[in-house]
Amino acid sequence: xxxxxxxxxxxxxxxxxxxxCSNCSRLRNGRINAVARTQSSIAVSTDANNWxxxxxxxxxxxxxxxxxxxxxxxxxxxxxxxxxxxxxxxxDHTTGLLMLRESNKPLNIYCTEMVRQDLTTGxxxxxxxxDYCGVDQHGIPLDGQGFEIPGIDDLRFYSHxxxxxxxxxxxxxxxxxxxxxxxxxxxxxxxxRKLYYSPGLGAIEPHVRQAMQDADCILVDGTFWREDEMExxxxxxxxxxxxxxxxxxxxxxxxxxxxxxxxxxxxxxxxNNTNPILDEDSDERRILESAGIEVARDxxxxxx
Ligand code: MLT
Ligand code: MN
Ligand code: ZN
Numbered sequence: 001x002x003x004x005x006x007x008x009x010x011x012x013x014x015x016x017x018x019x020x021c022s023n024c025s026r027l028r029n030g031r032i033n034a035v036a037r038t039q040s041s042i043a044v045s046t047d048a049n050n051w052x053x054x055x056x057x058x059x060x061x062x063x064x065x066x067x068x069x070x071x072x073x074x075x076x077x078x079x080x081x082x083x084x085x086x087x088x089x090x091x092d093h094t095t096g097l098l099m100l101r102e103s104n105k106p107l108n109i110y111c112t113e114m115v116r117q118d119l120t121t122g123x124x125x126x127x128x129x130x131d132y133c134g135v136d137q138h139g140i141p142l143d144g145q146g147f148e149i150p151g152i153d154d155l156r157f158y159s160h161x162x163x164x165x166x167x168x169x170x171x172x173x174x175x176x177x178x179x180x181x182x183x184x185x186x187x188x189x190x191x192x193r194k195l196y197y198s199p200g201l202g203a204i205e206p207h208v209r210q211a212m213q214d215a216d217c218i219l220v221d222g223t224f225w226r227e228d229e230m231e232x233x234x235x236x237x238x239x240x241x242x243x244x245x246x247x248x249x250x251x252x253x254x255x256x257x258x259x260x261x262x263x264x265x266x267x268x269x270x271x272n273n274t275n276p277i278l279d280e281d282s283d284e285r286r287i288l289e290s291a292g293i294e295v296a297r298d299x300x301x302x303x304x
Contacts, residue, residue: 001155001188001304002045003195003219004070006053006063008296009037010223010272011092013059021233021274033280038063038298039092040199040270042219043070043081044186046154053084054184054197056096066299082151083108085140088181088200089118090167097125106134110149112159112179113139114166122169142179146187158185160211163203165244181244185211193304195219199270202244204257212261216304220258222268222295225249225275225284233274248277248288255291262292269296 007013014037015024026032038059043051051070057063064070072078084107086094100107107129111119116137119126129135141147146158164181166173172180183198196215200223201208212218223245230236240247248254248268258266268288271277276284277295288295 001186001191001193001195002048003217003302003304004043004051004067005269005296005298005300005302006041006043006067007038007057007059008269008271008298008300009039010270011039011090012273013037013039014271014273014278016273019235019273021235023275023278024273026279032278034278035297037271037278041093041096042197042269043067044155044195045069045080045152046188049073049080050082050151050153051080052149052152052155053081055086055093055199056084056100057092058095058099060096060099063298077102077104079103083110083149085157085184086111086115086119087184087198088164088167089115089123089170090200091123091169094119094123094125097129101129101132103133106136108136108138108149110138110140110147112142112182114172114177114179118166118170122167122171140179140182142182154189156187156189158187159183160207162198162201162208163205163244164200165202165242183208183211185215188304195302195304200244201246201254202241203246209257209260212257212264215264217265217267217302218258218261219267219269219296219302221245221254222248222271222275222277224272225277229272229274235274249284255287255293258293259291265294265302266292267294267296267300267302271295
């Protein structure tokens with residue numbers, strides 16, 4: 001299985017257009033050992049021609065232009081994107097669907113019922129696309145059954161509900177439902193190799209721990225280092241947990257969770273621009289390195 005990190009940043013990307021935090025300003029001034037990041041998305045394939053996209057970020061045009069394997073190859077209109085799986089309905093994961101409106105076929109979109117509701121009410125992109133390329137929307141089972149996608153050979157997808165958050169615009173932002181956010185295990189059927197992907201993870205429930213345990217590679221929420229990171233940066237009073245993200249530091253933080261899987265490859269993704277781990281010379285980055293945890297960057301490829 002080939003996994004391409006299209007975008008490794010959280011909503012807003014790095015640097016964020018209006019952000020003057022230490023990371024964003026130092027990146028603009030060339031005073032930080034760090035690279036820019038587009039917003040959260042990965043592409044997965046087994047044959048390097050037919051790709052399933054996880055999430056469609058507002059930066060999708062740049063991401064496609066930086067990745068020849070997914071670009072048009074034959075005919076006047078073509079793409080390597082066979083389907084899009086949405087893990088939630090957040091703006092950074094769904095706005096890119098609008099940029100795919102020129103598709104000459106209906107977009108093949110897989111999402112939960114809750115995400116479908118958000119994307120037909122609060123942000124009705126699935127309805128809007130009806131007047132462009134159209135949408136073939138498919139549900140995602142949350143009962144452990146798993147599903148396959150026609151045209152994507154040798155992969156099976158297993159999803160489960162997560163405790164995270166519906167987006168601020170969602171009619172049920174403060175009324176959590178099963179399927180607002182999901183984690184997905186992607187299994188290559190022939191090899192049995194598994195990636196666990198969960199870029200928005202607020203709490204480690206037993207089924208999450210089990211999925212991590214069973215995976216050969218864990219690609220998870222790296223949004224914040226601290227619970228009060230936004231407040232410390234003087235940006236907002238919102239806590240990481242209120243936004244549905246488990247911070248890396250702290251007694252029950254993501255590092256201590258990942259430490260339980262010493263033999264598994266572990267990579268953080270969906271990094272917010274305020275997170276000190278973006279600075280490759282930071283103490284926080286050293287802590288991750290000594291825990292054997294990698295930080296995703298745009299263009300990173302994972303071969304499983
Ligand atoms: C989040 O995951 O919390 C988002 O990145 C926030 C956003 O897109 O505004
Ligand atoms: Mn996000
Ligand atoms: Zn910033």
